[in-house]
Amino acid sequence: MQSDRWEHGSDFHWGPIAPVGPVPSPPWRANPTYWATGRHALLALMQHSPSARRWTRLWIPSYFCQSVVAALTTTEIQICLYPDSPIEAFPGTDDLPVRAGDAVLVVNYFGLRSRPSFVPRVSGVEIVEDHTHDPWSAWASESDADWCVASLRKVLPLPDGAVLWSPRGHGLPNVRPVAIEVQQASLQKMSGMQLKALYLAGMPIRKKVFRDLLLESEAPHKEAPVSAMTPWSRELLECMPCVGWCEQRAANHAALRRSLAGVPWLHCLAPGERLQGCPFSGVLLFDSPQRRDYVRRGLIESRIYPAILWDLEKTPPRVLGNIRPQDLDLSRRVISLHCDHRYSFPDMVRVADSIRRLGTAFGSDTADAL
Ligand SMILES: Cc1ncc(COP(=O)(O)O)c(C=O)c1O
Known part of the structure; x- marks a missing residue:
C-alpha cells in the first residue's frame, strides 16, 4: 500500500494472492x-x-x-x-x-x-x-x-x-440458480474491490467511485431470491490461502491486544485460554458510549474505519422487542477493528496508538467531545 494512501479497515480490496503452500481442507469439504x-x-x-x-x-x-x-x-x-x-x-x-x-x-x-x-x-x-x-x-x-x-x-x-x-449428514437444501440480482451485486462489488486496490496502490482513482460501488452492492442481495454463490466466487475460494491468513489474523489480533494492554477505559475481548481457532477482529469495549463515539470519529478522520458489530438500534430499526438492556449497553460501547491479512504488525500498532491517543484526549477534552 502506498504510504499516502494508507488506510485501515472497511471493505476488502482485491489484490493478487500470494501462494502460501497447500490450501487446507476446510471442515465443510465433505458435503x-x-x-x-x-x-x-x-x-x-x-x-x-x-x-x-x-x-x-x-x-x-x-x-x-x-x-x-x-x-x-x-x-x-x-x-x-x-x-x-x-x-x-x-x-x-x-x-x-x-x-x-x-x-x-x-x-x-x-x-x-x-x-x-x-x-x-x-x-x-x-x-x-x-x-x-x-x-x-x-x-x-x-x-x-x-x-x-x-x-x-x-x-x-x-x-x-x-x-x-451438515456435520450429522442431514440432507441439504437443493441449491438454487444464481439470481440475476446476485450476479449484478457480485460484479459490482468486484469492481469496487478492484478499484479500491488501484487506489491503495496510488493510482488516480477517486475514493467516492469505489465507495459507492461497494456500498451499493449490498442492496441487491436484500431483494434477491435465495441464490447460490456465483461461479467466479467459487473459483476464487479455491485459491485462498485461508490458514496462512488465519495465522496473520491471530498475530494481528495479539499485536492489537498487547498494544492496548493496561488502558484503563478499554477492554479488548480475549479468546478463551484453550482456543483452537483464530479471532475475527479486535473487539474493543469502551467504558462509555460517549468515549466510543469520540474515538470512532477520530479514527475515521485518521482513515481507520472500524465496524460496529452490531448496532442493535439503528441498522435497521430493531426488529424484535425484548433485547436485554445489557445487550444494548454493549452495542453502544463496542467497536471492531479489522485484523485480517491486509495488515501487519506496524499497521496494528499504528491503529492502537490512535485509539490510545484519542481515548486519552476524550478524558481531558470531555466538553469538546460531548
Ligand atoms: C455472525 C454472522 N452470521 C451471519 C451473517 C450474515 O452474513 P451475510 O451478510 O453474508 O448475509 C453475518 C453478517 O454480518 C454475521 O456476522
Whole structure:
C-alpha cells in the first residue's frame, strides 16, 4: 500500500494472492452447499426445514446483527430470542423452554469461543451453528451440530459467498440458480474491490467511485431470491490461502491486544485460554458510549474505519422487542477493528496508538467531545 494512501479497515480490496503452500481442507469439504450470502444460506435452511425437518421456531441469540434478524423474520418460522452476547463464555441455551420442532442458532462470536463441552440435546430440537467469524476453528471441524453455516464473504475477500453443511449428514437444501440480482451485486462489488486496490496502490482513482460501488452492492442481495454463490466466487475460494491468513489474523489480533494492554477505559475481548481457532477482529469495549463515539470519529478522520458489530438500534430499526438492556449497553460501547491479512504488525500498532491517543484526549477534552 502506498504510504499516502494508507488506510485501515472497511471493505476488502482485491489484490493478487500470494501462494502460501497447500490450501487446507476446510471442515465443510465433505458435503457443502454454497450460497450467495450467509442470510441466503440460513433462509435456504429455513425454507427447507418446514417440510423436511418441521421447524416451527428458531431461537437466535439476543445479541445479533439486526439486518440478519430482519431477513430471518420473512419466513413462517417464528423467531425467538435467547440471552447471549460476546461477553458471555457460553451460549445461554441450557434453560431454554425448547420443544420438538424448535431449532437453536448458536454463534461463535468473533471466533473467540471454543466448542461448548456439553450441549444439551432435546429430542426433535436441532442445533445450527454460525461459524462466520472463524470457519476454520477446531469447533467448526469437530462440530456435531445438525447444521453449520458460515458467511465466507465476511471473512475472505470474496464478492459473495457462504457455505452450509451438515456435520450429522442431514440432507441439504437443493441449491438454487444464481439470481440475476446476485450476479449484478457480485460484479459490482468486484469492481469496487478492484478499484479500491488501484487506489491503495496510488493510482488516480477517486475514493467516492469505489465507495459507492461497494456500498451499493449490498442492496441487491436484500431483494434477491435465495441464490447460490456465483461461479467466479467459487473459483476464487479455491485459491485462498485461508490458514496462512488465519495465522496473520491471530498475530494481528495479539499485536492489537498487547498494544492496548493496561488502558484503563478499554477492554479488548480475549479468546478463551484453550482456543483452537483464530479471532475475527479486535473487539474493543469502551467504558462509555460517549468515549466510543469520540474515538470512532477520530479514527475515521485518521482513515481507520472500524465496524460496529452490531448496532442493535439503528441498522435497521430493531426488529424484535425484548433485547436485554445489557445487550444494548454493549452495542453502544463496542467497536471492531479489522485484523485480517491486509495488515501487519506496524499497521496494528499504528491503529492502537490512535485509539490510545484519542481515548486519552476524550478524558481531558470531555466538553469538546460531548
Ligand atoms: C455472525 C454472522 N452470521 C451471519 C451473517 C450474515 O452474513 P451475510 O451478510 O453474508 O448475509 C453475518 C453478517 O454480518 C454475521 O456476522
